[in-house]
Amino acid sequence: MKKRLDLAAFRDGILSGSRVVLGQAITLVESALDSDQELAAELIQSLMSHTGRAIRIGITGVPGVGKSTFIEAFGKMLLEKEKKVAVLAIDPSSQLTKGSILGDKTRMESLASDKRAFIRPSASGGTLGGVSGKTSEAMLLCEAAGFDVILVETVGVGQSETAVKNMVDYFLLLMLAGAGDELQGIKKGIMEMADALVIHKADGENLPSAKKAKASYQNALHLFPSSPKDWSPKVSLASSLSGLGLEETWREVLRYEYQMKESGFWESNRARQRINWLDEQIHYLLGQAFLRDSKVKQTMDHEMENVRTGILNPGTLAKKLVSLFLSTERPQ
Amino acid sequence: MKKRLDLAAFRDGILSGSRVVLGQAITLVESALDSDQELAAELIQSLMSHTGRAIRIGITGVPGVGKSTFIEAFGKMLLEKEKKVAVLAIDPSSQLTKGSILGDKTRMESLASDKRAFIRPSASGGTLGGVSGKTSEAMLLCEAAGFDVILVETVGVGQSETAVKNMVDYFLLLMLAGAGDELQGIKKGIMEMADALVIHKADGENLPSAKKAKASYQNALHLFPSSPKDWSPKVSLASSLSGLGLEETWREVLRYEYQMKESGFWESNRARQRINWLDEQIHYLLGQAFLRDSKVKQTMDHEMENVRTGILNPGTLAKKLVSLFLSTERPQ
CATH class of the missing domain: 3.40.50.300 (P-loop containing nucleotide triphosphate hydrolases)
Structure with missing residues (x-):
């Protein structure tokens, strides 16, 4: 397997207009690996002014x-x-x-x-x-x-x-x-x-x-x-x-x-889009963390059918699941 | 101030069709107080079969x-x-x-x-x-x-x-x-x-x-x-x-x-609606907890303008905020 480029190599490759490096960088962005995600975030941040x-x-x-x-x-x-x-x-x-x-x-x-x-x-x-x-x-x-x-x-x-x-x-x-x-x-x-x-x-x-x-x-x-x-x-x-x-x-x-x-609409529209993007990503990441939580998953598997059939109030289960999620201890 | 009804009084009042108690129960549901929210959830759950x-x-x-x-x-x-x-x-x-x-x-x-x-x-x-x-x-x-x-x-x-x-x-x-x-x-x-x-x-x-x-x-x-x-x-x-x-x-x-x-559409539609309601409430409650988090709030106040102007990648801030939120220690 090919060795992954480091931050500087990615950055230089992109700034020089290399389509190959650009393609690899997008693959990095799309990767589900935490380490790739971190590097991707660093890379994009380092390129924001461009x-x-x-x-x-x-x-x-x-x-x-x-x-x-x-x-x-x-x-x-x-x-x-x-x-x-x-x-x-x-x-x-x-x-x-x-x-x-x-x-x-x-x-x-x-x-x-x-x-x-x-x-x-x-x-x-x-x-x-x-x-x-x-x-x-x-x-x-x-x-x-x-x-x-x-x-x-x-x-x-x-x-x-x-x-x-x-x-x-x-x-x-x-x-x-x-x-x-x-x-x-x-x-x-x-x-x-x-x-x-x-x-x-x-x-x-x-x-x-x-x-x-x-x-x-x-x-x-x-x-x-x-x-x-x-x-x-x-x-x-x-x-x-x-x-x-x-x-x-x-x-x-x-x-x-x-x-x-x-x-002035051009820039104000982009500003609005960036805030909207932030909002969407927060919801997305919160939702992902939520669904990965094992206590949440267990309770959900157990109670979902009761919500579907109307035995359990959806609002009640939502409150229970969210407080389970918030009480999970996570490594710092 | 009027004393709040207890669970049994709410429940009996509603089941007997009292419009006054019904009105008070809806006020309870709408209340922002945690204790009211808990009682409201209990009350609704106790009435689900009706x-x-x-x-x-x-x-x-x-x-x-x-x-x-x-x-x-x-x-x-x-x-x-x-x-x-x-x-x-x-x-x-x-x-x-x-x-x-x-x-x-x-x-x-x-x-x-x-x-x-x-x-x-x-x-x-x-x-x-x-x-x-x-x-x-x-x-x-x-x-x-x-x-x-x-x-x-x-x-x-x-x-x-x-x-x-x-x-x-x-x-x-x-x-x-x-x-x-x-x-x-x-x-x-x-x-x-x-x-x-x-x-x-x-x-x-x-x-x-x-x-x-x-x-x-x-x-x-x-x-x-x-x-x-x-x-x-x-x-x-x-x-x-x-x-x-x-x-x-x-x-x-x-x-x-x-x-x-x-x-069969009537019931399948309601089942779908209940799951959708659960989903919406989870997002809503997660969003609320997120925005109340003091570390999140502080970072957001500090960085929001950088997102708006395109200096900071929205995806990067979203990741940072969500991991700040998840690392908050909460009382069990």
């Missing part, structure tokens, strides 16, 4: 919308503009390669082969709290390694959109033109989170229906209450085949960056 | 939709059917009487004056986790006191709808007919949670537009994916002035109860 300069873009959409092909095409366009691009994914439910962005080796192949790009599949499995904390830290490492644009792809469904929204500057929703997709595929709450709607696969015989969908989404968005940050999301068309809309999508990102930095 | 027989109905809708007048009219109709009705409210954001259901003394006056009804304003202030736990326990006490129907009103906005959905059998959404209300007032996610949509104030000159709104909501609901419990929410009209739709609303509740008890 973080925060990238534009963080979240990308979501229903399965089949073509997130990977869009990211590949969009990423390559950014490389042509001399931007270094990192792609991360968040997938709380992922089991092995199922749905993970490198599950299919041919996906993003040409982006992955470029030295100015870095692609990382999602941290495997785990709860949302754990996975989103790891993805946030992977993002900081990418920034320290000099990447200018971080694309965070939501792979899981459900709550992962909120998790990604909470860690990015700009949230892009990919949609498809087509009957009923509006309500059936995507939750309305997701549309309300978006800073931009992009109707993907707007090419060939899809083009006319994509244009129609654009108009109707734009109408729907007008009915939403205006956001406190004073930004009206635009709907645009894009095609990863023809390249339509990729430049326009990027220009919108830059327009957003400019406007939000002017208004 | 709980669970009521129909629990959540009622939500935007401010101005007429939740209180609907609940009063609906509640009085239920009293005429020899049902005992309890009304609770959940309002995580309530400050004193602002928005609380007894803030305006004239609201629900005639329902409140009936001996077969019990109306309780929301527990004051506090976080959602705290307030929803207390409301759930108040609900159990009402059931032990013999109430057949529990109406839980959402007073706050935002997350309180999910909290109520998680504690009731049936979730009723009140709507208003009118331009654009569909998207502006209510989040689409709420519509997806509803077991029934009732267009309120369907009287006088509102009636034609209410009928139109009914058709369009019914259409919108058809586009939602069908729920795993195999229930298609109906849209109906109601007026608290004319009494229109009140009987129909109740018949729908009974039809739902019958169908869900047949399919």
